[in-house]
Amino acid sequence: MQWPLNRSGLATRNYLVDRVRPNVAGSVTENSSASGTSAVRFAYLIGVLAAFALTLWNIPPAYLSAEWAAYRNSWMGGSKYTEAPPSRTVSVAELDIDEICSPDFDTWRTAHRIDGVEIEAVSDCAPDNPWDIAVSVRGANNVTEATLMQSLFAPDAVEKGDDRDGDGDPDVIDIRLEVMELNGKSPDGSEVVPQFEIGPGITPGFWVFAPKTRGMTTINFESLVANRIVRLPAPVIRIEQGDEVRITLENSHYLPHTIHFHGLDHPFKTSDGKGNDGVPVFSEHPIMPGKARAYQLQPRHAGTTFYHCHVQPHSHILMGLQGMLVVEENRPNNWVQTFNIGAGRVRSPSVAVREQYDREFDLHYLEIDSTLNNRIQRFNDPRLVSRSIHRGYNITKRSADYFVLNGRSFPYTLREAMVVVNPQQRNRIRILNGGSEGLALHFHGHKPRLTHRDGVPLSPGQEIQRDVFWIASAQRVDLELNTVNDGLNAYGAGAWLLHDHREQAVTSNGIGPGGDVSLVAYEKYLGPRGLPLAVGGLQSLAPFFSSAYYAGELPVFSGMAGHDLADPEQRAFGATNLWYFWIGILALMWLLIIVPLRRWRAR
Amino acid sequence: MTGGRRISVAFAAVFVATAASIHVVTAQEQHHHHAHHDHSMVLDRDGMVMNANADVLPKDCTEVSADLEFEVRVGRDYARRGLTFGYNQHEWVVPPCARVTVTLINEDQVRHQWMVHGLPRYLYPQGMFHLEVSGEKRKSGTFIVPSDDRTYLAHCDIAQHMEQGLKGQVVVGSGNGTLPSIPGISAQPLPDDYASGR
Numbered sequence: 068m069q070w071p072l073n074r075s076g077l078a079t080r081n082y083l084v085d086r087v088r089p090n091v092a093g094s095v096t097e098n099s100s101a102s103g104t105s106a107v108r109f110a111y112l113i114g115v116l117a118a119f120a121l122t123l124w125n126i127p128p129a130y131l132s133a134e135w136a137a138y139r140n141s142w143m144g145g146s147k148y149t150e151a152p153p154s155r156t157v158s159v160a161e162l163d164i165d166e167i168c169s170p171d172f173d174t175w176r177t178a179h180r181i182d183g184v185e186i187e188a189v190s191d192c193a194p195d196n197p198w199d200i201a202v203s204v205r206g207a208n209n210v211t212e213a214t215l216m217q218s219l220f221a222p223d224a225v226e227k228g229d230d231r232d233g234d235g236d237p238d239v240i241d242i243r244l245e246v247m248e249l250n251g252k253s254p255d256g257s258e259v260v261p262q263f264e265i266g267p268g269i270t271p272g273f274w275v276f277a278p279k280t281r282g283m284t285t286i287n288f289e290s291l292v293a294n295r296i297v298r299l300p301a302p303v304i305r306i307e308q309g310d311e312v313r314i315t316l317e318n319s320h321y322l323p324h325t326i327h328f329h330g331l332d333h334p335f336k337t338s339d340g341k342g343n344d345g346v347p348v349f350s351e352h353p354i355m356p357g358k359a360r361a362y363q364l365q366p367r368h369a370g371t372t373f374y375h376c377h378v379q380p381h382s383h384i385l386m387g388l389q390g391m392l393v394v395e396e397n398r399p400n401n402w403v404q405t406f407n408i409g410a411g412r413v414r415s416p417s418v419a420v421r422e423q424y425d426r427e428f429d430l431h432y433l434e435i436d437s438t439l440n441n442r443i444q445r446f447n448d449p450r451l452v453s454r455s456i457h458r459g460y461n462i463t464k465r466s467a468d469y470f471v472l473n474g475r476s477f478p479y480t481l482r483e484a485m486v487v488v489n490p491q492q493r494n495r496i497r498i499l500n501g502g503s504e505g506l507a508l509h510f511h512g513h514k515p516r517l518t519h520r521d522g523v524p525l526s527p528g529q530e531i532q533r534d535v536f537w538i539a540s541a542q543r544v545d546l547e548l549n550t551v552n553d554g555l556n557a558y559g560a561g562a563w564l565l566h567d568h569r570e571q572a573v574t575s576n577g578i579g580p581g582g583d584v585s586l587v588a589y590e591k592y593l594g595p596r597g598l599p600l601a602v603g604g605l606q607s608l609a610p611f612f613s614s615a616y617y618a619g620e621l622p623v624f625s626g627m628a629g630h631d632l633a634d635p636e637q638r639a640f641g642a643t644n645l646w647y648f649w650i651g652i653l654a655l656m657w658l659l660i661i662v663p664l665r666r667w668r669a670r
Numbered sequence: 671m672t673g674g675r676r677i678s679v680a681f682a683a684v685f686v687a688t689a690a691s692i693h694v695v696t697a698q699e700q701h702h703h704h705a706h707h708d709h710s711m712v713l714d715r716d717g718m719v720m721n722a723n724a725d726v727l728p729k730d731c732t733e734v735s736a737d738l739e740f741e742v743r744v745g746r747d748y749a750r751r752g753l754t755f756g757y758n759q760h761e762w763v764v765p766p767c768a769r770v771t772v773t774l775i776n777e778d779q780v781r782h783q784w785m786v787h788g789l790p791r792y793l794y795p796q797g798m799f800h801l802e803v804s805g806e807k808r809k810s811g812t813f814i815v816p817s818d819d820r821t822y823l824a825h826c827d828i829a830q831h832m833e834q835g836l837k838g839q840v841v842v843g844s845g846n847g848t849l850p851s852i853p854g855i856s857a858q859p860l861p862d863d864y865a866s867g868r
């Protein structure tokens with residue numbers, strides 16, 4: 068027999084039995100018979116052999132070399148072929164479209180005319196509320212009471228008056244913003260409040276600018292979910308070139324904040340000599356909790372700009388205090404849509420945009436490091452939050468784990484953040500990269516044309532056409548997406564992917580598809596309630612709408628005909644064998660070390 | 671789950687659309703969900719008063735037992751240490767069936783609310799009486815409390831305002847307990863860990 072373990076084991080056993088023998092005899096009473104002594108000796112021998120066999124049989128393969136594993140197999144008969152374990156069956160709940168896209172939104176998707184405001188039809192699963200849009204265009208002071216009541220705005224969220232240049236539209240605009248926290252801590256329970264999911268079950272903490280709202284922040288008292296205008300991203304603000312605009316920030320938050328207008332024409336000081344640049348130390352003191360301050364703007368140039376908090380900007384901007392601000396070109400009778408809630412399609416575009424384009428979209432990108440954002444979920448005391456955010460977090464060690472387009476990650480982008488087009492269209496796409504990393508935006512099936520960078524139009528010779536646009540941090544680009552099927556501008560209709568090509572950005576904390584994945588979707592590729600048609604039907608989207616998918620609990624490939632690549636069931640050297648192995652080791656230690664030692668001491 | 675919340679967004683919208691109308695109006699034809707209720711809301715640039723009721727007795731009351739008036743002041747200046755906002759007091763004790771007129775005086779430049787929950791729904795839509803004041807203004811409203819001894823939540827629902835100190839209780843009669851996290855009165859179930867600060 069060539070069994071080294073066995074041989075050495077036997078040797079050890081013989082040696083110990085020899086040594087133990089007198090002890091065994093000595094430990095029994097003097098009256099014990101010779102047969103009694105030999106029975107104990109026999110039981111001891113059997114015990115040692117049994118413990119030894121138990122240990123050998125259950126040595127995990129990982130503890131043995133291939134050679135020794137083969138020895139064991141040949142000796143113990145473990146060399147038979149065994150079938151690999153079957154796949155684990157994974158059940159995914161049926162996708163309930165009523166839960167994904169409420170039927171109550173059906174009336175919000177159609178074209179509307181409210182208080183004289185023309186609102187375009189959209190196909191989005193989660194469309195903007197048309198009455199919110201009507202108030203945004205007319206101003207809360209110029210709509211009927213019924214319209215205001217169907218919006219969620221406060222009566223002074225946006226007020227419009229005085230046609231200074233007599234061209235048929237208001238030129239004095241008053242806008243009020245509040246600072247809201249999303250997914251923050253409550254001392255009363257472990258759930259975050261008020262809730263805003265970027266994806267299924269994904270709730271990083273955020274601070275956002277929100278249009279001044281009224282009543283409850285949540286959708287009702289029973290719910291912890293934030294109402295539809297308190298969300299990420301902060302609203303896109305639209306004003307007209309030359310408008311006298313006052314933007315008042317009511318700091319309803321527990322930390323100081325300001326607004327800085329990046330790339331937007333504004334004087335360094337207001338008309339009454341106060342700071343107007345939003346920068347602490349040089350321009351002004353931050354707006355303390357419970358206080359308000361008005362900023363004044365009268366932009367001489369049109370373009371896509373950026374507004375954000377400038378208090379401790381390396382954390383406040385990335386906490387979500389940032390938004391797009393679009394200055395539309397001056398035209399007669401130009402009532403612009405002051406708020407585009409949640410960005411995306413502009414349902415009431417300006418006159419200048421309508422002159423040149425069929426549709427207009429606002430795309431706001433942001434990457435999130437949840438180790439910053441989730442700090443607000445740990446503390447209630449603002450001093451502890453402040454210390455953790457401003458002193459505990461080291462941005463130089465930053466690593467982003469979530470990526471959002473218009474406040475959502477895939478698959479929630481499919482509900483409200485797709486670029487939905489038809490063939491033969493010119494679409495204007497305004498893009499902001501609000502994150503601290505560059506963005507390599509890739510359009511499948513299209514080569515859009517860059518028309519503006521940072522709000523400045525490019526001359527025809529400078530305009531470039533490509534399929535990946537590198538957009539720097541804080542940069543804005545305006546693109547023309549032409550859907551004429553000529554093999555250059557577009558390759559024809561489809562549900563074409565639209566995503567940041569830095570590969571981490573197509574995941575949610577490493578699980579893909581997630582992140583800022585969205586679509587350039589042609590209408591004929593849309594199914595019920597505006598969800599894109601998927602191979603395998605709506606049901607094939609179901610796994611992505613479950614939080615289990617983004618917890619990494621669902622296999623990538625499952626239920627694929629012919630090729631089963633789901634997770635195998637766990638088997639073999641599992642927990643039980645490991646228990647037996649250690650029980651054997653302990654028994655051997657007891658029999659071969661403790662027992663002889665005690666005998667020896669007793670002697 | 672997620673979708674369920676979405677649906678409630680729409681319901682909330684319908685509710686707001688139907689339950690509310692400006693300047694003390696009663697139920698209207700377009701009410702779908704609460705058509706049998708009298709909803710009232712006064713809304714202007716200074717704030718709003720919702721579901722005020724100075725006349726209709728709760729079912730279990732035979733008469734108004736007392737007419738009370740009190741002021742609630744709200745703002746940063748009333749914040750306890752470690753919090754941001756506060757009311758001048760966080761508990762209001764009233765007799766059963768009392769008619770209570772509250773004036774909410776806001777000393778901050780932002781919105782604040784004094785919103786009472788858990789009132790009988792047949793009288794107060796969503797079981798709620800609500801005062802809201804925008805900026806340094808004031809608003810008054812009246813409601814009648816039921817006869818049973820109960821403790822009602824009064825708070826500000828703006829994001830983090832309740833968590834930051836705007837939480838109080840209206841105690842009718844001897845009440846039925848004390849709510850958690852009332853500044854100066856009761857402990858937080860999940861308090862901050864000042865030992866480690868983590």
Ligand SMILES: [Cu+2]
Nearest residue numbers: 324376378383
């Ligand atoms: Cu800030």
Ligand SMILES: [Cu+2]
Nearest residue numbers: 782783826831
């Ligand atoms: Cu408040």
